[in-house]
Every structure is written in structure tokens, then in C-alpha cells.
Amino acid sequence: MNLRFLLSESSKPLILGHQNADPDAVCAMMAFARMYRIINPEGTPTLIADDLSRLSNQVIDTFVPGESILEKEGIEGDLVILLDTNSVFQLGPKFQKIPQNPSRTIVIDHHEINPETEVLSDHRVVRSDRSSTCEIMVDLFDQYEIPIDPTTANLLLTGIIFDTRRFYFADIMTLQTAIKLIEHGADYERCIKALLMRPDRSERIARLKAAGRGKIHQIGNWIIVTSKIGAFEASVCRALLDMGADVAIVGGSPSKDVVRISSRSTREFSTATAINLGKDVMEPLGNIIGGEGGGHANAAGANGTKGLDEAIVKSIELISRIVEKEHGSAYES
Ligand SMILES: [Mn+2]
Structure with missing residues (x-):
């Protein structure tokens, strides 16, 4: 691909990120626009x-x-660039139809x-x-010998810090x-601070209340916590995992x-118990x-109309049954 040629002959490029764009997508988009200019x-x-996400x-x-x-529909362009995105589905329903011509579409992901x-x-x-799109963008700036100014450096470093979870997923x-x-002028401390965000007050209160009402169930060596709250169930689940x-x-x-x-489990739990x-x-529980109900191995949920207390009791039963069946002998000895 000759990016320099594609960009130099396009006067109205559309730079797209995925739905609910995270800082990696947004920073890559902003950096790409600067490269284009x-x-x-x-x-x-x-x-x-x-x-865009709040962050x-x-x-x-x-x-x-x-x-x-922008979130506006109907903007025409002569080149489409998808960043941190590899399918039209990820663009969200509003913008799925924008990429039409493969010869005029670039994907960086x-x-x-x-x-x-x-x-x-x-x-x-x-x-x-690569652990972020922003990291790939740095290579492109180098490859096409385009200078990185301090603002672009800040954006790209912020995207990298976000997607690597502060360098948890990183290599040399x-x-x-x-x-x-x-x-090139990025200010590491400013980048870290740009990514710090406390949840809203109402969300923090929900987390604290739910933790206060939590019931602790010890099944084998595992700690299962159940609780009830009228809002922010997913956030409360994450907080409970953070607490142990x-x-x-x-x-x-x-x-x-x-x-x-809503429910969440650690990777360690799902790997050891095979509980999805x-x-x-x-x-x-959906029934x-x-x-x-449904979802993934470590994050799942159910929606219905009745029987909350019964469902929560049942969830513990379901988990104990599997843990005891698969691993019972280990715990007995
Ligand atoms: Mn990403």
C-alpha cells in the first residue's frame, strides 16, 4: 500500500472508528487526521x-x-479509513454502509x-x-517519514497506554x-491522567451499596459474591471482582x-472450573x-420479569453442582 499516494490524491477522506470509540480508536483517528493534513x-x-466513550x-x-x-450521517468522502476496526459491523448500524469501494478503503487495525x-x-x-492501533500508527509515521509533533505524540501514547492496560500487554x-x-514530546504523566476517570457519583454509590449487601458463598476454594442493586449491575460485578x-x-x-x-468471573475461575x-x-436463569439469559464465559447476563431471589439462589446451586461434580474429590481429600 502506498499510503502517501492514496492520501495525496484524496481531498475528502472519511476517518472512521468503531462504535462507542475507545481512546485507542479516537487517538488513532486524531493522529491519522494529522498525518493526512x-x-x-x-x-x-x-x-x-x-x-464516543466518556473516557x-x-x-x-x-x-x-x-x-x-462527528456522529452525523450522510457525509460524502472520496476515501474511507477504518481505524481500530476490521468489519462494518463494528462501525455500528449508522455507519455500516460507508465503506463501499474496496479500492478506496483502508483498514488499520x-x-x-x-x-x-x-x-x-x-x-x-x-x-x-500489536497491542494497539496507535502503536501501528507510530510505525506508519516513521515509514512515511512524517514528523510526530508533541500533541500527536501525546495522543498516540495515550492510545497505547489505554489498550495495553498501562503496559500490562506490552513487548519490547x-x-x-x-x-x-x-x-517526541509526549508527557507520560499527562497521558496517564487523561485516562483516569472516577465513575459517576450514582455509580459509586451503587457499587458501595451492593458491596454492603453482598453475600459471600465459599464453594470449594472459590469465593462467589451475590448482591442486589437496581442499577449499574455490570459495574458492581467488576467492583466485586476487584475486591476479591x-x-x-x-x-x-x-x-x-x-x-x-449480571455476572462476571475471573479467568482463573473459568479456566479451572470450565464454568461458562x-x-x-x-x-x-433466564427461564x-x-x-x-446468555453471554460469554467470564461475563454474562439475563433479563426477565420475575423471580429474582429464586434465580440468585439457583445461580449458587448451579455453580456448586458443577464445581463439586468436577472437583469434589479434590476438595474432600
Ligand atoms: Mn484497539
Whole structure:
């Protein structure tokens, strides 16, 4: 792919990120727009995403206040660039139809390879060995010998810090890239601060109340915590795992005839017990609460209309039954 050529002959590129764009997507988009303006100062890039996360807005306010990412439909472009995104599905329903012409579509992404990407785009930089799209962007700036100014360096370092979970997922290349960005003027402390965000007051109160009401169940060596709260069930589950639970199951009845249950488990728990919260717990609970349940191994939920207390009791039964059946002898000895 000759990125310089594609950008120099396009006057109205559309730079797209995935739905609910996270800081990696947003920072890669902002950096890409800056790269484009250096290659083609005459052109006007448009940045588009279906909703930004709260944290992404905070990052924009920190480093590029006044610059914006649009959510408007119907904007025409002569080149489409997908960042941190490898399928139209990830763009969200509003913008799924934008990529139409593979010869005018570029994909820059670090997720697992998706067969759809090849159909979607003739110009791809897909590197699933990299832990963020922003890291790939640094390589592109280098490859095309485009200078990185301090603001771009801050944006790219922030995206890297976010997607690597502050360098939890990082290798020597990631760390070298981070150093390079600091040498170009990125302020590490500012980047870290741009990514710090306390949850809203109401969410913090929900977490604290649910923790206060929590019931602790010890099954084998595992700690399962159940609780009830009318809102922020998923956030409460994450908080309970942070506090030390192996599994958190939190139900709420935000109004009459509405029952919601959310659950989370640690990787350690799902690996050792093979319990898939979606299939093994939330699917059966869906029946009890007169609705449906499902999800993934470590994060699942159910929605229904009744029977919250019964469902929570049942969830513990379901988990104990599997743990005791698979691992009973180990605990008895
Ligand atoms: Mn990413």
C-alpha cells in the first residue's frame, strides 16, 4: 500500500472508528487526521464514529480541545479509513454502509484477522501482534517519514497506554515505541491522567451499596459474591471482582416486572472450573425469571420479569453442582 499516494490524491477522506470509540480508536483517528493534513494540506478530513466513550471525550478535552468527531450521517468522502476496526459491523448500524469501494478503503487495525477485512478493503495494515492501533500508527509515521509533533505524540501514547492496560500487554517493541513518543514530546504523566476517570457519583454509590449487601458463598476454594442493586449491575460485578470475588452475580429489579442479572468471573475461575457463566448459569436463569439469559464465559447476563431471589439462589446451586461434580474429590481429600 502506498499510503502517501492514496492520501495525496484524496481531498475528502472519511476517518472512521468503531462504535462507542475507545481512546485507542479516537487517538488513532486524531493522529491519522494529522498525518493526512501533513501529506495533503489542501484536503479536509472528516472524523466519524457512532458515539464516543466518556473516557475518549476526556482524552480529546485534554489534548485536542475543540477538535471533534462527528456522529452525523450522510457525509460524502472520496476515501474511507477504518481505524481500530476490521468489519462494518463494528462501525455500528449508522455507519455500516460507508465503506463501499474496496479500492478506496483502508483498514488499520490490530484485532484478530477477520476474513471480512479482505473483502472490505484493498489497503490493509493489520497487525494482530500489536497491542494497539496507535502503536501501528507510530510505525506508519516513521515509514512515511512524517514528523510526530508533541500533541500527536501525546495522543498516540495515550492510545497505547489505554489498550495495553498501562503496559500490562506490552513487548519490547511497544516499550520502544512509547519511549520514542516521549522523545517526541509526549508527557507520560499527562497521558496517564487523561485516562483516569472516577465513575459517576450514582455509580459509586451503587457499587458501595451492593458491596454492603453482598453475600459471600465459599464453594470449594472459590469465593462467589451475590448482591442486589437496581442499577449499574455490570459495574458492581467488576467492583466485586476487584475486591476479591472469583465470581460476582448481581441482580436488580429497577422497576416492577423488570428483572436483570449480571455476572462476571475471573479467568482463573473459568479456566479451572470450565464454568461458562453464559451457558451454564445465565441461560438456565433466564427461564426462572421469565426471560432470556446468555453471554460469554467470564461475563454474562439475563433479563426477565420475575423471580429474582429464586434465580440468585439457583445461580449458587448451579455453580456448586458443577464445581463439586468436577472437583469434589479434590476438595474432600
Ligand atoms: Mn484497539
